[in-house]
Amino acid sequence: MLLNELPQNIQEMIQERNKLFSHYDQEQIGENGFLSDDSSILSDAVIALSLGKNILLKGPTGSGKTKLAEALSHIFRQPLHSVNCSVDTDSEALLGFKTISEKEGKNRIEFVPGPVVKAMERGHLLYIDEINMAKPETLPILNSILDYRRKFTNPFTANVVKAKETFGVIAAINEGYIGTVPLNEALKNRFIVIDIPYVQGEVLKKVIQQESLLKDEKLIQQFIRFSDDLLFQVRNGQIPEEAASIRALLDSCDLAVFMPPLRAVQRGIADKLEEDRERAAVMNIAATLF
Template sequence: MEQHQYINSDQSVFGDAYSMMRLNKNILLKGPTGSGKTKLAETLSEKVNIPMHQVNCSVDLDAESLLGFKTIQTNADGNQEIVFIDGPVIQAMKEGHILYIDEINMAKPETLPILNGVLDYRRSLTNPYTGEVIKAKPGFNVIAAINEGYVGTLPMNEALKNRFVVIQVDYIDGEILKRVIKEQSLLDDEQLISKIIAFNEDLRTMSKQGQISEEAASIRALIDLSDLSTVMPIERAVKRAIIDKLEDEREQQAIINAIELNF
């Protein structure tokens, strides 16, 4: 399947991320939901041709989700033995792969110090479940993403933040957004694309003012909307791709008003 590349009018975003990676720096991508942080990490992974292991943080994230867990397996002799199944952090370290930690500020602060040695010059970890000391193979890199001011996020621990270099990833708009829609969706009607971009500007403004959630104005939602608009009227496409995901009636009404203004 063809992979879509990360696109941004600010060429330095990708260029700097690539340079930082080659210096083996831990990269923290900072920006709103749906601004393309995961796409940027995936494109970096392709560019350096190193696979990526992903951790999605939440308040339920624990050491097992990061490092792995013990389980009972039956061996070739038919006997049962306790084995350790490596989690994404240990897999990435052992293979010399990229570790991508999404929404790192959604995790409980007490869960992440386990990664301190992984994220500093030592690039090593003592597995608390087995006692094994794991040193990362060359090629191992860490990219994390953070949504600032998002519901449920916590301020990032300073000791952790100090282990990263930061890249601000902002929303794309205008001609660049038009290019993304044309390359990543099925829609090629120039006039409709222009209207969708203007509609998205209104959504962004409402999102900045706190009238609607960031997710409603994300690139992901926009690609879905563009695809759906090729098979149904635009008003219904917006309803299916954006409005029906929202719980709050005021948010839904704000978007219905924006549809009437733009289409």
């Protein structure tokens, strides 16, 4: 997506925000490595974030949700604070925690801010990955942060934390995976939802060329066909979505530089699956191509 293809007022908003964050080092800004057949995915995300909307990225594992979040960080020149949710994610993981420190020979209790507080106070971007993996009782903390109030009372300090105007929230979700729970409607309604589909065809070829060590053109084409066949079986319910993960496919491409492709697929994809039937199905598909 070219920025000059966006509406003029959106371009002006981006330029103004870029000025605010131009002093940050490149390491603090995400890379613009998102690739998709659908250019509207990135442009719609840029527009939504420019308007102060929260974005919820829906898609299977390895489809590029984190890449899109990093691309938005790059476009807006805003540092990205990340939270990787799990079943153990609690309010401390989001907001921060209290600890004892020593200053001038005296012990004192101080609050160490977490990613949510840092992003709010500095006007940066917040990325909440696998948001539906967090404990349901933890997520209501985010409600007032995600709506028009853009503030909350910190339970650890009793202080009111208010977000700077440039603060933005991007969350990612994989629906139906083990350990995930459906987002309640009150939380989901605070987001603009953008669906991120599987990468295929020429876009997948570019991803492999850019992200993996594999350079053999013939082998790359075989892995693209292999990915298509995996997706077909996912849609038929024969194998789980994680079997068609682009991340796992790239692992296999890397391994295929140093070992036979069939063994690379076994190590990179098949052996990650839980059931013998699923592993056998993946290896049967691979055997027809490699």
